[in-house]
Amino acid sequence: xxxxxxxxxxxxxxxxxxxxxxxxxxxxxxxxxxxxxxxxxxxxxxxxxxxxxxxxxxxxxxxxxxxxxxxxxxxxxxxxxxxxxxxxxxxxxxxxxxxxxxxxxxxxxxxxxxxxxxxxxxxxxxxxxxxxxxxxxxxxxxxxxxxxxxxxxxxxxxxxxxxxxxxxxxxxxxxxxxxxxxxxxxxxxxxxxxxxxxxxxxxxxxxxxxxxxxxxxxxxxxxxxxxxxxxxxxxxxxxxxxxxxxxxxxxxxxxxxxxxxxxxxxxxxxxxxxxxxxxxxxxxxxxxxxxxxxxxxxxxxxxxxxxxxxxxxxxxxxxxxxxxxxxxxxxxxxxxxxxxxxxxxxxxxxxxxxxxx
Ligand SMILES: Nc1ncnc2c1ncn2[C@@H]1O[C@H](COP(=O)(O)OP(=O)(O)OP(=O)(O)O)[C@@H](O)[C@H]1O
Ligand SMILES: [Mg+2]
Numbered sequence: 001x002x003x004x005x006x007x008x009x010x011x012x013x014x015x016x017x018x019x020x021x022x023x024x025x026x027x028x029x030x031x032x033x034x035x036x037x038x039x040x041x042x043x044x045x046x047x048x049x050x051x052x053x054x055x056x057x058x059x060x061x062x063x064x065x066x067x068x069x070x071x072x073x074x075x076x077x078x079x080x081x082x083x084x085x086x087x088x089x090x091x092x093x094x095x096x097x098x099x100x101x102x103x104x105x106x107x108x109x110x111x112x113x114x115x116x117x118x119x120x121x122x123x124x125x126x127x128x129x130x131x132x133x134x135x136x137x138x139x140x141x142x143x144x145x146x147x148x149x150x151x152x153x154x155x156x157x158x159x160x161x162x163x164x165x166x167x168x169x170x171x172x173x174x175x176x177x178x179x180x181x182x183x184x185x186x187x188x189x190x191x192x193x194x195x196x197x198x199x200x201x202x203x204x205x206x207x208x209x210x211x212x213x214x215x216x217x218x219x220x221x222x223x224x225x226x227x228x229x230x231x232x233x234x235x236x237x238x239x240x241x242x243x244x245x246x247x248x249x250x251x252x253x254x255x256x257x258x259x260x261x262x263x264x265x266x267x268x269x270x271x272x273x274x275x276x277x278x279x280x281x282x283x284x285x286x287x288x289x290x291x292x293x294x295x296x297x298x299x300x301x302x303x304x305x306x307x308x309x310x311x312x313x314x315x316x317x318x319x320x321x322x323x324x325x326x327x328x329x330x331x332x333x334x335x336x337x338x339x340x341x342x343x344x345x346x347x348x349x350x351x352x353x354x355x356x357x
Contacts, residue, residue, distance in 0.1 A: 023223050024054040024077070024191055029086030030247075031072050035295060045294045046072040048247035049086070054191070057221035059213075061238030061255065063231060063270070067291050069247040070227045074193045077225070078112045079103065090190060108138055111184035115196040117176035121168045128164025131183040138187060149186060157182040157212060174205030181212060185220075192216075193225045198233060206233070213237055231274045235259055243267050246302040247294055249321060253328035263330035265338060266303045301332070309338050 029050050032043040047069045054060045062070050075081045077088060079095075088095040090109060098106045114120055121130050131153065132146040140146050151161035157178040168176055177197065184192060194213070198206040214237055216222055228234050234241055234255070241258050243251040243266065251264040262268045266287075273287040289306045292298055298305050304314040311334060321329045324336070332338075 023056040023058070023091060024225075025087075025089040026050060026052050026077070027087040027089075029073075029076055029088065030084045031069075031076055031081060032084045042295050045247045045297060047076060047083075050244075050247075050249050052242055052249060052252065054223050054225065056223055057217075058240065059217055059224040059226055059238045061234035061241040062225055062227045062244060063229070063234055063241060064244035065270070065287070065291050066229075067294070068244040069294070070244055071195055072247075073244070074112060074195050074225065074227060077191070077193060078110050079107070105138070108134070108187040109190045111187060111189040111192050113177075113180055113184055113192065113194045113197050116200050117173060117180045118168060120180050121176060123168050125167075126164065127166050127168065127171070127179050131164070131179060131186060134183060134187055150182075153182040153186050154179075156185070158208070172205065173201050174208050177201065177205070177209050178212060181209075181216075185216070185222075189222070191223045191225070193227070195227045196229070197226070199229065210237060231271060243270070246292065246297050248302065248331065250303070250331040251329065252321070253324075254326075257326065257328050261325070261328070263324045263328065263335040263338075264303075264332045265307050265309050265335075267330075268338075269306075269308075309334065 029047060030045070031047040032045050035042045035044060050073060052060070062073065064070055072081065076083050077095075079098075083096070095106075095110075121127070125133075128147060128150050131150045132140075132143075135146050135149060140149070147164065150164055154161045154163050159175060159178055159182075163171070163175065163179065171179070181197075197213075198209050201209060210233060213224070213226070217224065217237070226234055226238055238255050240252065240254050242249055243258075243264065245266050251258065251262070251267045253261075253263075258267065259271070262271055269287040287306070292302065292305065298315065300313070300315040300317050301307070301310070301319050304310040307314065314333065317333065319331045319333045321331045324330050
């Protein structure tokens, strides 16, 4: 196959997501916040045209610097904010079509876990009551049945059922995070979104919660989106990883493929800056400078002002997400020219170029 042949054959990520069926299908979703301004209307592009799919039972990691739009993306899926444009399907059904009471009932399908378990629980309420409250809301009216399910769930998340009688202040952060995970699971969600679930915990608690997620993945086969700054943690737990930058998806691949062959210079820099032992990144630039404002994002490639490998046309032409290899997509026009001496990327020489459409 000639290089030109490969270039033409390289599918865009948007085409792939259109053709594959996933459990969660996000199509071209955006969230732009209007900024008050005296002169011309301006928008914060928190999430900008993201398409991705999560398969049933898959754990998808979402990484990127602070302000890259990860939490906004999670809020769009949980319907805490409504999108400016785009579509979301869950199990083949239009998720954005649910309104009013119908939406309230369906919210149990997508549960979210936040960074700080203390703020997710009422400090005056016993943990058993807090855990049972969503069950009552969703029609389990028998208090004895609710408590039976709460006790069984406490057991499942590795806590003694007696924790049902404790108040939040009588527990550690790790124990409370287990309670919060258990409360979400009681509703038997189809999708669990975890936004920095371990960042408020110390190292040993972190390991315990990670093991709990791994256990859930194996036993329950639940689909999850795991948002984190901790690359080590997402590598440990996720099947695939999506990298966000300035509201856009800039790379997506199977976890080990991403860590062994990061294609986008941003992903390389993120890994190089994270003190991870990833081989072949010796030549990758460290992340320098600030994330540009999502109000006035740079023209062309949004990463070009910080990219040590940027070329003159990177400031003019916006790259598309293009196939690098085996289900691995990156939004860089020159990813295949970035190989550094001794880098693992030499094996990519026969792969298609990422060209702008
Ligand atoms: N309600 C809002 N109004 C205006 N701008 C917002 C709003 N919510 C988020 N933003 C902006 O959208 C961008 C993305 O924010 P978001 O919280 O999604 O980032 P993040 O990747 O989750 O960051 P972190 O890692 O720090 O949690 C930021 O620039 C933020 O200021
Ligand atoms: Mg966030």
